[in-house]
Each structure stands twice: as structure tokens, then as C-alpha cells.
Amino acid sequence: MKLIKSCSTIMLLSLLAVQCFAANPIITHMFTADPSAHVWEDGKMWIYPSHDQDDATSYGSMNGHHVFSSEDLITWTDHGQIMHTDDISWARSGHLWAPDCAYKDGTYYYYYPVRDKQNKNRIGVATSDSPAGPFTDSGSYIEGTDEIDPACFVDDDGQAYLYWGGHHLRFVTLNDDMKSHSGVTHVELPNFYEGPWMHKRNGVYYLSYASGVQKPIVYCTSSSPTGPFTYRGVLMDAEVTGGATNHHSIVKFKGKWYIFYHNIALSDISCRRSVCVDRLHYNDDGTIKKVVQTKESVAPVPYNLALNKAATQSSTAQDAGPGRAIDGETRGKKDDASVTCTNREANAWWQVDLGSDYIIGDIKIWNAIGADAAAKFGGYTISVLDSNQVEVWSSHQTAPAERPTTVAVGGAIGRTIKVQLAGENALSLAEVEVIGSSIPILPEISTDLNIAEKKSVTASASSTHSSSYSAQKAFDGNLGTRWASTGESTPWLEVEFDSTVTVHGVKIVEYHDRIRSYKVQVYNESWETIFVGGNPSSNKTYDFPAVTGSKFRLQVTEATDGPTIKELELYVDAESDPSVSLD
CATH class of the missing domain: 2.60.120.260 (Galactose-binding domain-like)
Structure with missing residues (x-):
């Protein structure tokens, strides 16, 4: 099949701000479902889905889980398989279904449903010191678990709760080991079927779940993670999934709320599903507005593109290398190894290579701290260069850099960011942040x-x-x-x-x-x-x-x-x- 690239979505050489989107489904190289979304301490979005086989004809061939991460909800990294039924000594193969993950005190806890050797539904837990694994199974299932779809919620006070269920909701208050508990609580909810998810906003606990096969996602609210729960209605219609029972998660990312779910847009087969994401909005009274599925998915979420990328400078003095300006430290004191420094020279410069072209929104510069810092850093030019090292945007600054100075770029597409002094002096930088996002994959027109x-x-x-x-x-x-x-x-x-x-x-x-x-x-x-x-x-x-x-x-x-x-x-x-x- 011959394909051509369409540039109708974005003009790559334009300096105008643009509204760009990815597309739903967001993962297309394999079938994924039941996404559990979390934002960990690294600031990235992580999703832990189940995995449908390419030739699946039922839900009985699900054996291996992958994990994915993104910094902008557009570009997703597949970190590979983190759990397989072969890794679970007490489990049968074929029914490794919807998982979840939680973090507490330096450890990631991976909860998964699977059938034991007696063919009973159980929930197990594996641990890792990394969100991407590898995860080590605990060796046995959690006592009292007898159904599917675990969802672990850790409250602001550090107390963790595990919810699960098929047809009826159960939950436990977890002990500090994140596995043991003092007993299972059964909760009757209107039309509860499976796929529970708990999130908290403004002191209100929102418990959402699937209400049946090809039926809506609905939700309840409470002032406590243990209830009682008040039914609030539908948050996503059934037809959104196009034939499969939906399973979702809700998470806040960089100030906005998102809902992850799955549909069958890539296969038109209910057991070959694909993960999607859309925005989630609230009414003024705290109720949730009904989610509208989009083919475009969501707009890129800006982040610091320069962090730990490859930096160079015109010269290096006092062993103050260029990488200090992209290490995430803004302290700015020369004696604590957080500031770059060149020799005193004509038109000293510093630059960072982002690795590929990105949409650049803002550039933030932190000057060094010191009596002469402002004098050295007055009169400079910030430039954006594309992958061919052609300048596509620049701005000359006459005032000394502050802590920080923020310069709006407005959507230029570039790969290299350069800061260059005018005249003769040494260039010192505490930090440079390049706030932007990935360029969405352009639609292919056949x-x-x-x-x-x-x-x-x-x-x-x-x-x-x-x-x-x-x-x-x-x-x-x-x-x-x-x-x-x-x-x-x-x-x-x-x-x-x-x-x-x-x-x-x-x-x-x-x-x-x-x-x-x-x-x-x-x-x-x-x-x-x-x-x-x-x-x-x-x-x-x-x-x-x-x-x-x-x-x-x-x-x-x-x-x-x-x-x-x-x-x-x-x-x-x-x-x-x-x-x-x-x-």
C-alpha cells in the first residue's frame, strides 16, 4: 500500500501557535485494554493495560502484560512485558486480565487478576522498585479475593484500599505490606458489573464502574473511600466502546483530568481492544460531565523537553560543563556545581540538542546567582534551529536574565535551542527549560x-x-x-x-x-x-x-x-x- 503524508494538520515551518492532537486509539502496534493510568514521582503518565492477542477469539488467551509511559500523552514508550502467567507459580495460563498498580514508600505494587490452579478467580500482587518493572510475584494470591479487576487507591494519608469485583463490589483496607488485610467488605451498588475505579477530587471520593456488557460507565460519590456511596449516573455511554464491555481509569495530569478506556476501533472484534484517552470535565457542583469520545484524542501536554538532553557550549571554564543547565537544578550558585560557565570570549554560546523536532511553546532561563551575574547576562539572543540547523525563530533580549526569564516562542518547530551573548563576556547559566511537546504523527492518506x-x-x-x-x-x-x-x-x-x-x-x-x-x-x-x-x-x-x-x-x-x-x-x-x- 502506498502512503503519502498529509500536512493539513500542522505546517512544520510555521511559527504560529497550533492546536495539535494525536488520535484514538493511542496504542496501535498491539491490542491493549483495561487501562490503569497513574502519574508517579517522575511526572510521567503511566498506563498498565491488559493485552489481547492479535488472533484472539475470546478473552481466554491473555497471558502477558506490558506497561507504557508518556510525558505529553502523544508519544508513548512501550517498556515491554512486565508480567506473564509463566511468572506466577500458582496460576493457570490464559486469564491474566485487567491489572492496576500502586506506589507506596519506594515500592510499586502490581495487582493482577488471574485464575488459580483450581480455576478460581484470584488477585495477586507483584513488586518492583521501578514503575517499568521487572516485577517479582509475591508467590500467592491475596486472601479473600474471589473475582476480577483490582483497583488500588492510596489516600492522601497513605492508607491504601483495594477494590475488585464481578457483579458485586468488594474491597479491603490494606495493611502496610499492601497485601494483607483484616477482612473483605461487600458493597451493593446499582448495576455494578465490573471494572471499579476510585479517584478523589476536592475531598470527594468518586467510585466509577462498568454497569454491564455493552452498557455505560456509571459512578457514585462519597465523603469516604469506604462509603456509603450515592449513585450519580452515567459518565460514559455504552456505544463508546463499539461492542466491548468498557473498562476505564481516571487521573489528573498536569492540572487537567483525563479518562482512559478502550474501544475496538482497530479490529471491530470485541476481544481485540485498543486503549484510548479523552478529557474528563466536572460541573460546578462536582458532578462529572458525560465523556464524549473523540477520534482526535487529546492535545499534547507540554513538558520540559531539555531535561538531561545533550548540551554543548563554546568553551568550558572551571569545569562548569554545559550539562549543568539541563539537570533540573535551578539553584544557581557557582560553588555547588549547578552552573555552567564558558571562558570570557566574544559571543559565547550554549545550546541543547533535543534529539528531534518538537513544538516549542516557551523557553525559561535561570541566571546564575552572584553580584556580577546580571551584568554578564544582559544582551543575548535565544534561537530555535530545526534539524538542518536552520534558524526558524529567534528573539534578542536586552534586559539581564532573571530567575527565571520566560520567553514565549509560540509553536515554532525546532530541535536545537541556542543562547548566545552579545559582545565579549563569559556565559553562565543555572538552568534552561524548553517547554513544548511532541509533534503528533500526521495522518496518512492512502x-x-x-x-x-x-x-x-x-x-x-x-x-x-x-x-x-x-x-x-x-x-x-x-x-x-x-x-x-x-x-x-x-x-x-x-x-x-x-x-x-x-x-x-x-x-x-x-x-x-x-x-x-x-x-x-x-x-x-x-x-x-x-x-x-x-x-x-x-x-x-x-x-x-x-x-x-x-x-x-x-x-x-x-x-x-x-x-x-x-x-x-x-x-x-x-x-x-x-x-x-x-x-
Whole structure:
């Protein structure tokens, strides 16, 4: 499939402030669900989701969990697998479901639901000194746990509570070891199904949860983490997930509230889910406004891009290297190793390489402390250079730098930030912060077209359930209609064009997830197989070497029941075929 980059979202050389967004789902290289979101002491957003297999046909093949982090909610780092059922001596494989993580006194506690050797739902806990693991299992499940979906809430006073449940909510007040407790409390809540989450705002405790299969996320409030709880209503509608039971978490990040959840936008299959994030807002009375899912996700959250990046300067005096200005220390005293210093020279400079282009919002400069600091640091230029070292923005400052001096850049796109003195003097800096965010991945616009929708076609099939489900329905461009076979497990579906076309890809959009293997064939005096596939993803185009013909067939070779297909899409390259149009 040939792709071109679209610059309609952001002009990379523009110096104007821009409103940029990522896209939901936020993790696309693997299927993830049930996100538990937290902000730890490093200031990053961390999410601990479960993991659906690429070929999952149920929730019984979930064995390994990954963890992800981000500084701006746009660029996410996959830290790899942190837990697998093979690491849990007392557990069976296949049911490592929605986890959570908590932090207390220097230790991260990873709570996970899994089935024990007797096939009973239990909750275990593993520990690590890092939010990214590796986590070491405690060796046994938490006594009294008998269901799924743990959520650990640590209150402002350090007291931790563990909530969980399927159909009924349970919780315990955890002891200092974050595992033992004095007893389980059962709580009856309206329509409680699973996926509890507790958060606190302005002294109010908010307990939210899934109210059923393909039903809303609802919430209650209380003046205590142990209740009693008052039902408040829906915070996210059921249709947001598009067919899967939702599971969410709510967290405050750099002054704003966010909700993480999952949908099935990448797969259209309920057991192949994907994590999303959107803003969460409150009414003046503290109730939660209903969340609206967006395809755009959220705007980038600015952060200090310069921290611990690679810095250089025109010269170094007194062993005061350039890295001191990006170490997070703003103290500014020359005798405590927190200040840079060059030789006294003409047009002394300091710069930091951010590693790649970013959107730059503000630059903050902390001058050194000392009687002559202001005199040395008066009259200087701040510049932003792109990856080609071309200056894209600059500002000359005539007043001495303060502690800090903040200069608004306003959205310039750059990689290198440079500070340069005018005249002859030594340049000393206590700290430089570059406040900005990642450039969102630009949308990719395909030059491919579904030729079966663009051209007149004649469709046929080995069998048809009824006239309402004719073969032609699989080529009408309407996902609300479908072809259905009579129940045979190896049917075929054909399409014939009025002229030859050159096809290089296929997409199969099923109504039910039934096909387990298939062949795509072209007719040239006889049927020739051009592609063999397994269980198809409804949101994925499968490419193969380009083949020219006028008659193509989908031959199902294995299915769990009679296949029924919304659309059979065959792709051509519109860029190289003048007979079709992008319009």
C-alpha cells in the first residue's frame, strides 16, 4: 500500500501557535485494554493495560502484560512485558486480565487478576522498585479475593484500599505490606458489573464502574473511600466502546483530568481492544460531565523537553560543563556545581540538542546567582534551529536574565535551542527549560482505492441465505448491509469487473468473526491463488504482489460457522491507474 503524508494538520515551518492532537486509539502496534493510568514521582503518565492477542477469539488467551509511559500523552514508550502467567507459580495460563498498580514508600505494587490452579478467580500482587518493572510475584494470591479487576487507591494519608469485583463490589483496607488485610467488605451498588475505579477530587471520593456488557460507565460519590456511596449516573455511554464491555481509569495530569478506556476501533472484534484517552470535565457542583469520545484524542501536554538532553557550549571554564543547565537544578550558585560557565570570549554560546523536532511553546532561563551575574547576562539572543540547523525563530533580549526569564516562542518547530551573548563576556547559566511537546504523527492518506466500490461489478456466491443477503451486498460500500451464506463452512464469494483491473490488496469486513482461513484467487482460464490468509482483521488491508484480472474470488477454507461479510474490498493504486479517481 502506498502512503503519502498529509500536512493539513500542522505546517512544520510555521511559527504560529497550533492546536495539535494525536488520535484514538493511542496504542496501535498491539491490542491493549483495561487501562490503569497513574502519574508517579517522575511526572510521567503511566498506563498498565491488559493485552489481547492479535488472533484472539475470546478473552481466554491473555497471558502477558506490558506497561507504557508518556510525558505529553502523544508519544508513548512501550517498556515491554512486565508480567506473564509463566511468572506466577500458582496460576493457570490464559486469564491474566485487567491489572492496576500502586506506589507506596519506594515500592510499586502490581495487582493482577488471574485464575488459580483450581480455576478460581484470584488477585495477586507483584513488586518492583521501578514503575517499568521487572516485577517479582509475591508467590500467592491475596486472601479473600474471589473475582476480577483490582483497583488500588492510596489516600492522601497513605492508607491504601483495594477494590475488585464481578457483579458485586468488594474491597479491603490494606495493611502496610499492601497485601494483607483484616477482612473483605461487600458493597451493593446499582448495576455494578465490573471494572471499579476510585479517584478523589476536592475531598470527594468518586467510585466509577462498568454497569454491564455493552452498557455505560456509571459512578457514585462519597465523603469516604469506604462509603456509603450515592449513585450519580452515567459518565460514559455504552456505544463508546463499539461492542466491548468498557473498562476505564481516571487521573489528573498536569492540572487537567483525563479518562482512559478502550474501544475496538482497530479490529471491530470485541476481544481485540485498543486503549484510548479523552478529557474528563466536572460541573460546578462536582458532578462529572458525560465523556464524549473523540477520534482526535487529546492535545499534547507540554513538558520540559531539555531535561538531561545533550548540551554543548563554546568553551568550558572551571569545569562548569554545559550539562549543568539541563539537570533540573535551578539553584544557581557557582560553588555547588549547578552552573555552567564558558571562558570570557566574544559571543559565547550554549545550546541543547533535543534529539528531534518538537513544538516549542516557551523557553525559561535561570541566571546564575552572584553580584556580577546580571551584568554578564544582559544582551543575548535565544534561537530555535530545526534539524538542518536552520534558524526558524529567534528573539534578542536586552534586559539581564532573571530567575527565571520566560520567553514565549509560540509553536515554532525546532530541535536545537541556542543562547548566545552579545559582545565579549563569559556565559553562565543555572538552568534552561524548553517547554513544548511532541509533534503528533500526521495522518496518512492512502492513494489506494477499493475498486469494488468504484466500478460496476457483478457478484455471485456459492450460496446465499436469502435475497436480503445477496452477494452484491458485499460490494455496495455500505457496512449496514451484508452477504450471508447458508451455513456452509467453506463458501466462496466472487466479483467480476467490466474491464481488467490491477489489484494488490484485500480487506474482509466480517459481520461475525467466523473465518479462520481463506484464499484470494484470480481467474485466468482457471482459478489461481494469489494470497492465503488466516483469521482476517476487519480493519486491516492485506497486501500481495499486484495481479491483473477481471474476475476475483474469496474462497473460505475454514470457518467456525457460515461466513457473513459486510464488505469484500479489493484495492488498486489510484496514483498509477488513470481510470480511477481519488474523488
